[in-house]
């Protein structure tokens with residue numbers, strides 16, 4: 232790390248020791264996607280180097296950091312509500328530092344609102360300048376008023392930011408930043424900037440360390456991992472990156488998200504089929520089953536192209552499972568067009584679906600399109616889609632009863648005391664077992680399907 236960074240870090244340590252007796256505590260709350268979670272882990276890495284410990288509640292914290300998401304209006308409203316609620320806390324505890332970062336801040340209207348309506352927020356910064364957190368905190372500690380740093384997208388990727396990972400068995404590894412696709416409904420390209428791929432050797436080194444440290448699941452991240460490699464000195468596409476990562480030793484699963492159907496290739500599925508570490512599961516968002524809507528969304532594939540990818544994947548991996556994202560009620564979508572989304576999920580039989588009601592995002596193309604269908608009506612369509620998916624998921628679950636699955640145990644449920652684990656195909660199984668299994672693989676016989684969830688028993692097989 233640069234010398235100046237260590238000077239700023241030392242300054243922050245000093246400044247905090249004057250404000251707080253003992254170790255200063257940070258409360259970092261991340262909203263949104265895994266990319267944001269990964270950013271949060273980097274900010275925690277930097278904070279830890281500056282002497283911060285981490286707390287679970289805003290009340291005990293000396294620094295509160297909200298790492299925000301802008302993808303839907305609802306997500307933004309929650310953040311404004313939660314930031315607003317800190318006003319009283321700040322009054323009681325004037326030394327408290329409040330910071331807001333993440334995707335929301337990169338929208339002008341949000342930045343202005345934070346400035347005008349939330350002047351008690353000390354620091355506002357965007358996702359491009361995470362590495363400058365020491366300098367920014369140093370500024371907060373040494374000057375009056377709100378510090379704000381937005382934009383400043385850099386051409387190079389910073390590889391020297393320490394990471395403080397939340398999990399000990401599952402890790403997030405960024406493969407690429409930003410997005411160039413400009414799907415007409417989506418804010419991400421505006422707030423995250425242009426696509427930038429990390430060098431394959433940097434990704435490989437990070438994954439090697441994780442595998443050696445005993446991590447059981449590594450998930451590569453990017454808004455469109457299939458377009459990985461653009462602009463790299465060495466021409467490496469995503470399939471080739473996976474091939475190289477698959478050679479790493481260790482007992483781990485290698486997952487990735489998100490794949491865009493316009494760039495998903497047969498080569499990708501071939502690599503998955505031949506790999507040791509990649510489970511036969513792919514998250515492949517289709518958004519809509521109707522060609523006109525897909526065109527308006529600027530997704531640049533049609534229903535048939537999507538289905539042909541699914542058919543190819545199944546031909547090389549008969550046990551492959553799919554999950555997806557869907558938007559209901561895109562501007563101008565008719566009920567008949569929506570029905571094609573329902574028929575697509577019935578055709579593909581996703582094991583899990585992430586469904587969203589369209590939310591207009593200021594500045595995107597779709598936000599200016601006529602949107603005659605009421606929210607109430609869209610909510611009805613949404614419920615119809617969920618019902619169809621529940622039936623599919625329940626059928627998928629019933630098909631697994633009697634089979635033995637290798638699951639990665641993720642958690643112990645506080646209420647039921649059951650362990651929960653994920654199969655290679657990304658289905659959740661609940662079963663009795665000891666805490667010691669959390670973070671490890673276990674063989675589980677599926678004994679029962681309860682609706683769309685699975686119950687099982689540990690087995691030696």
Ligand code: SAH
Pocket residue numbers: 302303416417418419453454455489490491516518556557558587588589590591592
């Ligand atoms: N890059 C990924 C997804 C990023 S956002 C991809 O292309 O698939 C995650 C999901 O949020 C999207 O897949 C989409 O289904 C949903 N989404 C994005 N913008 C939205 C909006 N304005 N309204 C409702 N859902 C939206």
Ligand code: SF4
Pocket residue numbers: 410411412413414417418419420454455491
């Ligand atoms: Fe948004 Fe489309 Fe980029 Fe995904 S690919 S982040 S949906 S613009």
Ligand code: F3S
Pocket residue numbers: 262263264265266267299300301302334335418419422423
């Ligand atoms: Fe949200 Fe930003 Fe991710 S807008 S979905 S946190 S890239």
